[in-house]
Amino acid sequence: MTQPPNHEPPVLELDGLTVELGRRTILDRLEASFSGRAIGLLGPNGAGKTTLLRTLLGFYRPSAGGAKVFGRKLATEGKQIRAEIGYMPESDAYISNITAVHFVRLMAELSGLPSEAALERAHEALFYVGLGEARYRKVGTFSTGMKQMVKLAQALVHGPRLLMLDEPTNGLDPPARKRMIDLVSDIRDRGTSRIILSSHLLGDVETVCDEVLILKRGAIADSCDLEADRRANKSFVEVDLEAPSDDFDRAVAALGCEVASLEPGRLKLVMPADLSTRSLWTTADELGVGIRRLDLKRDSLQDIFMRAMEDNHGGV
Amino acid sequence: MAVYERIWRRYDGSLTPLRWRPAVITKYALAEAFSSRIFAAFYVLCLLPTAIGVFLVYLSHNVSLLEQIGLTKEFMGGLTAVFFQFLFLWQALPAFFVAVIVSPSLIAADISNNALSLYLGRPIDRRDYVLGKMAVLFLLLSPITWIGGLLIFILQAYLEGNGWGFENWRIGAAYLVGHITWIVVISLLTLAISAWVRFKPAARGALFGIIFILAGFAQAINAVTNTSVGDLINLTRAIYNVVMSIFGGPTHGDLPIALNWFTLAATCVLSIWMLHRKLRAHEVVS
Numbered sequence: 001m002t003q004p005p006n007h008e009p010p011v012l013e014l015d016g017l018t019v020e021l022g023r024r025t026i027l028d029r030l031e032a033s034f035s036g037r038a039i040g041l042l043g044p045n046g047a048g049k050t051t052l053l054r055t056l057l058g059f060y061r062p063s064a065g066g067a068k069v070f071g072r073k074l075a076t077e078g079k080q081i082r083a084e085i086g087y088m089p090e091s092d093a094y095i096s097n098i099t100a101v102h103f104v105r106l107m108a109e110l111s112g113l114p115s116e117a118a119l120e121r122a123h124e125a126l127f128y129v130g131l132g133e134a135r136y137r138k139v140g141t142f143s144t145g146m147k148q149m150v151k152l153a154q155a156l157v158h159g160p161r162l163l164m165l166d167e168p169t170n171g172l173d174p175p176a177r178k179r180m181i182d183l184v185s186d187i188r189d190r191g192t193s194r195i196i197l198s199s200h201l202l203g204d205v206e207t208v209c210d211e212v213l214i215l216k217r218g219a220i221a222d223s224c225d226l227e228a229d230r231r232a233n234k235s236f237v238e239v240d241l242e243a244p245s246d247d248f249d250r251a252v253a254a255l256g257c258e259v260a261s262l263e264p265g266r267l268k269l270v271m272p273a274d275l276s277t278r279s280l281w282t283t284a285d286e287l288g289v290g291i292r293r294l295d296l297k298r299d300s301l302q303d304i305f306m307r308a309m310e311d312n313h314g315g316v
Numbered sequence: 317m318a319v320y321e322r323i324w325r326r327y328d329g330s331l332t333p334l335r336w337r338p339a340v341i342t343k344y345a346l347a348e349a350f351s352s353r354i355f356a357a358f359y360v361l362c363l364l365p366t367a368i369g370v371f372l373v374y375l376s377h378n379v380s381l382l383e384q385i386g387l388t389k390e391f392m393g394g395l396t397a398v399f400f401q402f403l404f405l406w407q408a409l410p411a412f413f414v415a416v417i418v419s420p421s422l423i424a425a426d427i428s429n430n431a432l433s434l435y436l437g438r439p440i441d442r443r444d445y446v447l448g449k450m451a452v453l454f455l456l457l458s459p460i461t462w463i464g465g466l467l468i469f470i471l472q473a474y475l476e477g478n479g480w481g482f483e484n485w486r487i488g489a490a491y492l493v494g495h496i497t498w499i500v501v502i503s504l505l506t507l508a509i510s511a512w513v514r515f516k517p518a519a520r521g522a523l524f525g526i527i528f529i530l531a532g533f534a535q536a537i538n539a540v541t542n543t544s545v546g547d548l549i550n551l552t553r554a555i556y557n558v559v560m561s562i563f564g565g566p567t568h569g570d571l572p573i574a575l576n577w578f579t580l581a582a583t584c585v586l587s588i589w590m591l592h593r594k595l596r597a598h599e600v601v602s
Contacts, residue, residue, distance in 0.1 A: 054597065054598060057436070057437050057597070058436075058441075059433070059436065059437075059596070059597040059598055078441075079334060079439040079441070080439070082437060082438055082439045082440075083331075083334070083438070083439040085437065087433070087434070087437035087438075089430065089433045089434070089437070091430055092429055092430055093429065093430040093431055093433050093434050094429050094430075094431055094434075095425055095426060095429065095431045096425070096428070096429050097425060098348075106340070106344050107434060107438070109332075109340040109343075109344075110337055110340050110341070110435065110438045110439075110440060111331075111438050111439070112331035112332050112334070112337065112439070113327065113329070113331065113332070114329070114330065114331075114332060117327070117329050121327060124323075124324075125324070127322050128322050128323070128324045130322075132322075140429075154434060156324060158327055159325065159326035159327030159328070161326075186324065187324060190324065190325075192325070192326040193326065
């Protein structure tokens, strides 16, 4: 995982974290460390993503192991950890009979902002998430999309060091979903807050996150550093030839590509960063080899996710 | 920063101390209670027994005023302990009604839309949350109970002089201990009901049921068994006997006062257990 800059403690360290609810093990000996700007929690429903977030907030007590957030121990510094977190839960969470600005201001004051600053920040946060015109309406009258946005506003009103977003795009129509993802990406790019984004939507995580933890049945199925992959700029290309050609295989290998033959006449290439697909077309032309299809694709998060789901126990 | 700029930034100003965060809950809940003009008017009415008490104490020491209206200093038989006991009851009863009006919305509003996870996701724990909500009732009920009662007691002691305050310390103690005990019991009980019953009218009905129907049921048990054992579940009898024992006045029934204290303590423990069970950021299904 990414090394923290300036010896800053990692955003999140999981040290054998185990959580049991009732007699069921929900999180099973999680071991990981993350320092990225945006950390994605991926997994199918019931994988333990929400339980992990709630455990970090102190809602559930670990039955074994522990965790650290910004170097603070969960077991002994719960309040200090929560003071640095803005939490947007997955389910509806609001006080229905007060106005949005009143609600967000209350949450800001609970996070420690003095009354006047809380009021100012509440207005700012509501404008920022696009609820400026609706800020004097009672939260109970909001649509689903507006309730999601007001949840985001209360999570970021106090300018937390870490923003925990649990399925933030749940129940949103495509334009609202894009707006939400744009907002989260904007917060990430400003660099003043780290983000943990829990979602089962690969697209959301891939757009926002630079590190990903994939959970399956409460255990870590995989983790990857998307940012490092992007930096390495590994490009995967699938090529279908009109006829198998050993000359073409040797020629592209000479260009620096790693070549894997999927079947006769069908290749998978890993291209170096400085090589473009144009070179492949040129080589084929020079050798008189016909290319029927050429797909440029990175090893997408979907590939990583599907592999993680298929590993170990087989099937998603 | 102007609000129209739609820019998000970190907050780098000063923060309030962690220990004062529960006071935020109290502040907002108080504002919510007094946002109703009807409640505000009712609350003022609840101060009436104290105002009348102050007036009567003043009147009983103002001989010239008494003469003008054709009364003597002994027009009430003097300000005996009975006067203060009677006044105590007329302070405690409105306090109960204030608690019944205010408390059902204190916790239910947070639980019904899962807002508890937002409170508890901040540097607030469940104890802070309950203390913040209890403080609402304590602040509301104190002026109409023990503060008003002690004010009257101190005024009487001042006007009477001659060590009256020392001789009648039990009156002051009864106002202080009795009212605060009543506030704690009724606050915990009403908060527990608020946590479990989200529909306000049902929560109010449950409170009346616990106080008055249970009292009737206790009387029935007493009548059938020809004992006072039913008083163990009679909250009004328990607080009455406890207060009267501090006043040094007659109590009802045969139960030792310690058992009346036990009834009140058991109510508090049961209420705390109910709050402990219900006040969670998320339901845990085992």
